[in-house]
Amino acid sequence: MPAACAEKAPAKINLTLRIIGRRADGYHDIDSLVAFAGVGDILTFTTGRAMMLTVRGPTAAAAGEPAENLVLKAARALAERIEGLTLGHFALSKRLPVAAGLGGGSADAAAALRILARVNALALDDPRVMQAARATGADVPVCLDPRTQRMRGVGEVLSEPLKLPRMPAVLVNPGVSLATKDVFAALDPVAQPAQSTQPARAAANLLDEITHGHNDLEAPAIELVPVIADVLAVLRALAGCRLARMSGSGASCFGLFDSTQAAACAARRLRAGYPDWWVRATTLGA
Numbered sequence: 001m002p003a004a005c006a007e008k009a010p011a012k013i014n015l016t017l018r019i020i021g022r023r024a025d026g027y028h029d030i031d032s033l034v035a036f037a038g039v040g041d042i043l044t045f046t047t048g049r050a051m052m053l054t055v056r057g058p059t060a061a062a063a064g065e066p067a068e069n070l071v072l073k074a075a076r077a078l079a080e081r082i083e084g085l086t087l088g089h090f091a092l093s094k095r096l097p098v099a100a101g102l103g104g105g106s107a108d109a110a111a112a113l114r115i116l117a118r119v120n121a122l123a124l125d126d127p128r129v130m131q132a133a134r135a136t137g138a139d140v141p142v143c144l145d146p147r148t149q150r151m152r153g154v155g156e157v158l159s160e161p162l163k164l165p166r167m168p169a170v171l172v173n174p175g176v177s178l179a180t181k182d183v184f185a186a187l188d189p190v191a192q193p194a195q196s197t198q199p200a201r202a203a204a205n206l207l208d209e210i211t212h213g214h215n216d217l218e219a220p221a222i223e224l225v226p227v228i229a230d231v232l233a234v235l236r237a238l239a240g241c242r243l244a245r246m247s248g249s250g251a252s253c254f255g256l257f258d259s260t261q262a263a264a265c266a267a268r269r270l271r272a273g274y275p276d277w278w279v280r281a282t283t284l285g286a
Contacts, residue, residue: 004047005118007111010040010146011096011171012103012139013284014248016213019187020152027154028184033209035164035284036146037171041095041104043071043111047119048088051075057094062177063105064098070136074109077132078116086120097278099177101248103139110143148285164206164285168263172235172270173252173278174227183249186220210256211243221250228253234274238266254284 013035020029041057053066063069071090079085090112096104113133117124124144133140138155147161222228228251235244235255240262244255257263260283267281 004045005115006042006044007115008040008146009043009104009107009111009143011037011282012107012143012146012248013037013169013171013254014101014215015210015245015284017215017217017248018213019216023154028187029153030151030155032151033148033162033206033213034142034151035148035167036143037102037169037280037284038282039095039171039280041108041111042093043108043115044091044093045112045115045119046089046091047086050089051079051087053090053092055092055094057092059097060092060094062098063092063094070105070109070140071112074112074132074136074140075116077135078113078129081128081132082120082122085116087116088119090115097173097175097177097252099179100173100252101178101246101250102171102173102252103143103248106137106139107143107146109133109136109140110146113140113144162206167284168257168260169282169284170235170238170241170255170257170263170267170270171247171252171278171280171282172231172255174225174231174274175276175278176225176227176251178221178225178249178251180249182224183217183221186223187217188220213245215246215248217249218246221246225251227251231277234270235266238269240266252278256284 015033017032022028053072055063055066096102117129133144142151148164150159231253232244240258241255246253263281267279270279
């Protein structure tokens with residue numbers, strides 16, 4: 001049993017996000033193609049008798065009280081399902097913006113579950129691990145195995161990992177937090193077509209889907225936070241940008257670029273022109 005270990009918690013990017021319809025319980029069914037970035041938070045763990053969490057890093061102040069963090073919620077959810085679970089001290093290096101549409105909190109929680117599974121000799125596909133992920137939050141299951149996947153339902157229906165070429169990208173947050181519930185509340189009522197039962201698509205078709213896809217939450221998010229439209233316009237105007245779109249419920253956006261060099265150059269220009277924005281050059285997919 002390792003005494004200490006660490007896990008990356010990569011940013012989750014909704015390459016496409018389609019609202020299928022509103023359910024009777026008030027939640028929405030979605031269909032979203034999800035990839036993970038090369039940037040994210042870092043979670044470390046040391047075994048011990050008492051479970052606790054410390055949070056540090058450039059965006060730690062916005063992460064709220066550690067006692068309410070999803071890392072501890074996930075750990076408690078797993079402990080409720082497994083008697084005698086080995087716990088300990090988590091230390092989170094918080095680098096992603098909070099409430100930003102990048103799944104930072106969910107990625108942190110998923111990293112905690114991966115650590116606890118490893119420390120306690122549990123398989124990651126142990127049903128109790130997935131149950132704990134679902135009990136923690138809608139985006140935690142897809143973050144449990146941070147590879148390109150399609151998520152449906154309210155996040156609980158996941159495809160097998162999909163093959164997607166690595167794509168150079170720039171992530172941008174204009175320094176604005178946006179609550180998911182507020183964006184869904186601003187969403188116009190939509191019809192509820194039958195959910196797709198098509199199998200996972202080949203990589204070439206996935207690229208075509210990304211190119212011609214969209215994010216149904218983009219319009220209501222822009223109504224709440226108009227600067228999102230400015231971010232998208234700035235990204236689209238940069239040399240080498242093939243596509244720009246909002247991720248999740250915002251306010252973060254991503255731009256896909258022709259090359260890693262073009263993405264790095266674009267990130268430098270953005271930091272110089274918009275010093276208050278959070279900007280990272282990265283890659284998506286694997």
